Amino acid sequence: MPPSASIPLFVLLGALGLLAASGVASAWIGRWSERGSVWLGVSGSAGACLAGLGAALAALAFRAEGTLSFPWSLPYGAFSVGIDPLSAFFLIPTFLLSGLAAAYAVGYFRPWNGRNPGRFWLFYNALVASMALVALARNGVLFLVAWEAMSLVSFFLVVHDDAGAGVREAGWIYLVATHIGTAFLLALFILLGRAGGSQDFAAYAVPAGSAGGLFALALVGFGTKAGLVPFHVWLPEAHPAAPSPVSAVMSGVMIKTGIYGIVRTLVLLGAVPGWCAWLMLGMGAVSGVFGVLFALAQRDLKRLLAYSSIENVGLVAMGIGLGMLGVHHGLPAVAALGFAGGLLHVLNHAVFKGLLFLGAGSVAHATGTRNVERMGGLLRRMPWTGAAFVAGSVAICGLPPFNGFTGEFLIYVGSFKMLLGAGSAALGGLLALVALALIGGLAAACFTRAFGIAFLGEPRSSAAEQVHEAPLSMRGPMLVLAALCLAIGLGAGGVVRLMEPAVAMLVGSAAVDAGRNSAPWLFPIACGAVMLLLLALIGSLALLRRRLLAGRSVRRAVTWDCGYAAPAASMQYTATGFAQPLTQAAAALLRPEIESRPPEGIFPAAASFHAETPDAARERLFDPLFRGAAKWLGRLRWLQQGRVHWYILYLVVVLAVLLAWALRS
């Protein structure tokens, strides 16, 4: 292996070791010293993330490729880890957001009130390490071990506040969902390994004619983690239940391990049939529209963000689906644009969704509620958090000059380019185009609502009146992420150039060259110029406005409310009311449960309105399925006796059957 690859790989392994060691040490010290525990946990986490980020960036920039293998006593297993541009690219958001969220967590959890902080830091650092190991693993068994570790430690983080029954239920749903997903992955890796004779990725072989089926297995298994509809049911439960720094990491990067799994499977499988590309594109479009519509109907700020994660994973999946369609139809420029847009959106979503979850955490921390109807007027009391949140909101709507625009731009151009071609592929371009435009408009509605109702206007409850700005340790990471939103937006050309080798792994370097020559593969310079022009215009208009108002009277008064003398906070538009025209239009999908007592009679007394929007897939697909399963499996209850000698008998019987089966051949 060339030294250029072994250096970043050893640095990354060192970072994993530091994470594990600092987590364990933090839990151990935490029994005596709260400060020591927090300090150990956060410095280990931040230090490892900084080192890992540097190594990943260097590996991507210098196109380091190589594998290290250590013997391992597990059957079929080998501790073989490797780095290539794809792994390096996914490691960048992982370390970036995890490090910042760790710094945020210091202020978020204070005071600990006698609890052992090590309980959090042990699992948090283990989560970061296992996510990184998923991206580094080059052996099926090691990959599954890292995958399972990631699922388990994130379960413990979700149920961190285990006093609430809702939190425990959310954790349970998450645990079940993630293991169902893993079962499909187990099948995928066994089939790949059996054909290749070894569980090393390098040895994997695809049985003839089964690439499509294997891709479908990966789509279910990894799609469950990524949160693609209809496998998303755990996501809107688990993400709001977790503490906010954990929500940020789970939504920003952990669900992206699912995306990593899908693109890694594409690399392992080579060519897949055309229907896989259509499936991917279709699932992406459905996830995008479904996610944003449900986000629009939520009042819980973190649940809203969780649904918006489903939307954004849908956008990523659309980009990848477009890329696959481009590969299948021999359109290299479309393939390059689709994959590049999808991957860029992975990075972008990590930045702005991390920012928004941290912002939501600060707000929930300050007001004691996650219900936007009880917030309002927070921008004046929390100016920094509010400014960061508005930057994240503009970015997530895909609006220039922030980073959300750049990934969507590449996917748009890819779909347009496909639309210009002939035949059925053009319809794929049209599907992507319409879905993107629809998602864009609905996302703008969703986030003007989230920001406008929570941060603007007058406080809607006494809790919202008495809030204070978050401490520096919480503000700092948010402001860094907000600055990154703008920086990636303006410097998209450079970012795309940096991730070029990762895209080349998926489409071939010839396609990247073709894309570069024939299309705006590199983010067009003119587009960046117009965005800079926009910023310059905003700045100069602000100066002009100040000049014009200088020396004139500037007075303050109440909001004009049609001559009404006593405007009250409760007269403001509510979040439910703001979204009502759109949720009404989509009522067939959303099926809101409405309890209303309209005013009646000449002198109306009390009236009320309450709307709840439960998840459609959970209500109509999984709940009936699991109820049915519980009913049928309940008939096997008699097997569970609770007597140890019966269980020993079962073991003996199974062993005897296995022995007979083994001796048969």
Place this chain on the structure above:
Amino acid sequence: MLHPVLAVLVAPLLPGVINRTKAYFAGRQGPPLLQAYCDLAKLFRKGATYSRTTTWIFRAGPIVNFACLLAALAVLPLGRVAAPLPFAGDWILLAYLLGLGRFCTVIAALDTGSSFEGMGASREVQFAAFAEPALLVGLAALARRAQELSLTPMYAGLSGAEWAQAMPMLAMVATGFFVLYLAENCRIPVDDPNTHLELTMIHEAMVLDHGSVDFGFVQWGAALKLWVLGALLVGLFPSAPADRPLANLAVGLGWMLALAVATGVAESSMARIRLLRVPQLLVGAGVLCALGLLLGFR
């Protein structure tokens, strides 16, 4: 560079033309053609009153909206008059710059805490969610026809001969764009800029609290938006030969004024439709654009 300067300076003329046309139909004399310029001059010299509820978001809204429309002129051609900074995919930036302007106008409205402005904001985002796909599908139809990814060559290829060849497709897209032009600029049949009842307004309801310099930018921005969306529509119509930029500019200006007259006629001869019907109208526009696109699939 001539087109953006012309657009910024001439745009306030368009509301004047619309109002004069409406006055003619109503048998009134109507305000002077240059009334909008006088209004702007007056607004830019006034002192301001702000609601105590508002924050910097309220003050930034009109400026950002105006800046977005100015930046949009950098990629916007007028018929065969090329844009200053064309690039492949510039129509996406154009659509999203309009989106950013809308985003800022909406949150500025919510910043006041007024229920009227909340109502206007809610309606604005609802209609935008229906209008955006229609606009992009319409542009896709034009892109497919011209096999180009940038607005400037897309519109440069349209000539009289093109109309003879692809008449149904261009007519469908043009009709769709006209509906979008009326809807995005808050004209009848979607919104009534002259109504005095806040409950029924959309755009005017969102800017109820703005005054002085800020309202000047709002008004100028509204005029400029008439120009930007109008340019997407009138670019479809025949223009002068490609090698005569000044003649093209004059023809474009002529079409733009004719469009303003047509808007006045439409506003005079139609009633506002019910709010619940507006999404149907916008979806109809989207369907027309999609049909135009599908006609190109052969």
